[in-house]
Amino acid sequence: MSSPASGHPSPPRRGPRIAAISATIALFVAMIGIATSTQASAAPGCKVDYSTSNWGGGGFTGSVKITNVGDAITGGWTLRFAFPGSQTISQGWSATWAQSGTGVTxxxxxxxxxxxxxxxxxIGFNGTYSGTNASPTSFSLNNVTCTGQPGTTTTTTTTTTTTTPGGPGPGNRVDNPYVGAKVYVNPDWSAKAAAESGGSRISNQPTAVWxxxxxxxxxxxxxxxxVAHLDEAVRQAAGSTLTIQLVIxxxxxxxxSALASNGELGATEIDRYKTEYIDPIAAILGRSAYANLRIVTVVEIDSLPNLITNVSPRPTSTPNCDVMKANGNYVTGVGYALAKLGAVANVYNYIDIGHHGWLGWDDNFGPTAELLYTAANASGSTKANVHGFIANTANYGATTEPYFKVGDTVGGQPIREKAKWIDYNKYVDELSYAQAFRQRAVQAGFDSGVGMLIDxxxxxxxxTARPTGPGPTTSPDAYVDGGRIDRRIHLGNWCNQKGAGLGARPTAAPASGIDxxxxxxxxxxxxxxxxEIPNEEGKGFDRMCDPTYTGNARNGNSMSGALPDAPLSGAWFSAQFQELMKNAYPAL
Structure with a gap:
């Protein structure tokens, strides 16, 4: 079983200066319940917090938080407000945004x-303005003007809009394959974990089959x-709903762009990939014995992101990535896998999207979504075969950075521009990256119901190295470096990182848009x-796994931060396992 050398970021992306401001307005708005004609609605009540961060050149980001202080709302909601000036929305997320004149929905x-x-x-959006960027003064929800507090029950003729459960693609797929389901515990991994001192504390956790x-x-x-894994999954299900995770x-x-996780197939062996690899997998997954399982597939880690950052004329290009872009076999192969696997009614395909420290810069972010859409419609596939995307696969990016945000300033200096750790990236953690990428993927053409996974x-x-509060405000670097959860030497470091720990335990639906x-x-x-270790698995020696390596352009010529004495990718590494348990957060 092998795992990837995940994470090869592009060099710094130079963007606009940000002069961040925050003007938070706590507004109370009335809310009526969605109901059928002549039916009484629930008691309304809602609080809205609106804030902005202005960029140089007339751009800004708007953030809107809606809190329900009344009865539960089901079936959907629509927020409306009007800009007081020349503001125009260019891109939004976590809602379907529309603007007519100054009016926004x-x-x-x-x-x-x-x-x-x-x-x-x-929810939020990016926009532009000229002159001043004053905040809206009135909001409404479901066509009812703001009243300030929970109201009385009313009668309405508003028609309910319901969302039918079920994800994209054929079959009766549910919207989120993790909700209401147990998740498969791989007995092979579990036995190795349990054999370690203290390993029984996590040996019952679900992990993917590679x-x-x-x-x-x-x-x-x-x-x-x-087949043996699927049979065991049926046994573990014992008549209940169970999700099994497979890495394709x-x-x-x-x-x-790396050597540690090179594979067995040469650059031109696309036919073998189809007939000897994907076709047999699809045939097994389609057996009736496994029809009651929910089968999640993580499709081809690192491949498509490499075609964005590691091809000519980028300074981080490699000859091998140029070859794969030219012959099209990454796009062809991913499309073929999606089509064949997506034809199985209980399979849920998630495409890999790297991580925020690789694709978070503007010139990587949008092009990645567009490339994935191209692949999703290649080789007879359609976008309906994509249930979602996965971020941070086999990587180390923090899920959230609680002690700083990308729009913060220190001494009047924006940390996005001045802090070396961020270096103009738009995202500082995996949750913000995944939620934003989901919205960008929908903009690229994917179905609005796609979900996200985070490894x-x-x-x-x-x-002991985990910060407990923000860093000092003596400089942008001190503020970020002193407060960041991710303790790597550089965001580009990806191999067996020293100091890493187990993250959040597998959890269904932990945040908005995250499956x-x-x-x-x-x-x-x-x-x-x-x-270097001779082997028959096609795996080479990558210097990023060497603790003495002083780095390259992808990691800012920094030390690799790798643990010593590591075996081949996928092989058991006891020292790393112990370190992951020691540095777990939440702690074991």
């Missing part, structure tokens, strides 16, 4: 249309095959060898 998505009593939802070469389908001397990872010319298997960053926090990378499995 924000309509709920399929995944956030229900708002329970006391619940809140965060199908990283053709031989993995039938099984190897060290791991059971796909064997493209021709795999991982063109939290190694991004906890607990232990689950998952452990796709099984803790304790190496990212790559610290030195």
């Amino acid at each position: 924000a309509t709920s998505m399929s995944w956030n249309g229900n708002l329970g009593a006391g619940a809140s939802v965060d 199908l990283d070469r053709i031989a993995a389908i039938n099984g190897t001397t060290s791991a059971r095959g796909l 990872y064997n493209l021709p010319g795999r991982d063109c 939290t298997s190694r991004n906890g960053w607990g232990g 689950a926090y998952v452990w796709v990378k099984p803790p304790g499995e190496s990212d790559g060898a610290s030195k």
Whole structure:
């Protein structure tokens, strides 16, 4: 079983200066319940917080938080307000945004249309303005003007708009395959974890099954095959609903920008990929014995992001990535996998989107969404075969950074521009990146119901080195470096990182737009060898796994931060497993 060398960021992206301001207005708005004609509505009540961060050149970001202080709302909501000036929305997220003149509407998505009593939802947008950027003074929800407090029950002729459960693609898929389901515990990984001192504390956690070469389908001397895993999943389900997670990872010319997780297929062997790898997997998944399982597939880690950042004329380009872009086999292979796997009614495909420290810059972010849409419609596939996307696979980016935000300033200096750790990136953690990418993917053409996964298997960053508050305000670097949860030397470091810890335990629906926090990378499995080790799996030696390596353009010529004495990618690495448990957050 192999795992990827995930995470090869582009060099710094230079963007506009940001002069961040925040003007938060606490407004109370009336809310009526959605109801059919002549039916009484629920008692309304809502609080809205509106804030802005202005950029240089007349751009700004608007953030809107709606908190329900009345009865539960079901079936969807629409927020309306008017800009007092020349503001124009250019892009929005977590709602469907529309503007006519100064009037703005924000309509709920399929995944956030229900708002329970006391619940809140965060939505936002980017826009432009000239002159001053004054805040709206009045809001309404579902066509009722703001009243300030929970109101009385009224009668309305508003027609209910309901969202039919079910995700994209054929079959009766549910919207979120993790909700209401147990998740498969891989017995092979569980046994290794339990054999470690203290490992029984996490050996019952669900992790993904990696199908990283053709031989993995039938099984190897060290791991059971796909049929055996699926049979065990049926046994674990015991008549209840169970989700099993599979990593599809064997493209021709795999991982063109690194060496630790190169694969068995050459750059031109697309036919073997189809007939010897994808076709057998799809045939097994389609067996009636497994029809009651929910089968989540993580499709081809690192491949498509490499075609954005690591091809000519980028300074981080590699000859192998140029070859894969030219021959089109990454796009062809991903499209073929989506089509074949998506034809199985109980399969949920999630495409890998790297992580915020790789694709968060403006010139990577949008092009990645567009490329993924192209791949989703290649080789006979359609966008309906994509249930969602996954961020941070086998990487270390913190889920949230609680002690600083990208719009913060220190001494009048914007940290996005001045702090080396951020270096003009728009995102500082995986949750904000994943939520924003979801919206950008919808803009690129994907269905509005797509969901997101975040791999939290190694991004906890607990232990004694974990900050307990913001860094000092003596400089932007001191503020960010002193307060950041992610303790890597550089965001571009990806191999067996020293100081890393287990992150949030696998959890269904933990945040808006996020289907689950998952452990796709099984803790304790190496990212790559610290030195060259001859092998028959096609895995090379990448210097980023060498703790003495002084780096390259992708990590700002920094030390690699890798642990010593690591085995081949996918092999058990006891020292790393112990360190992950020691630095777990939440602590074990």
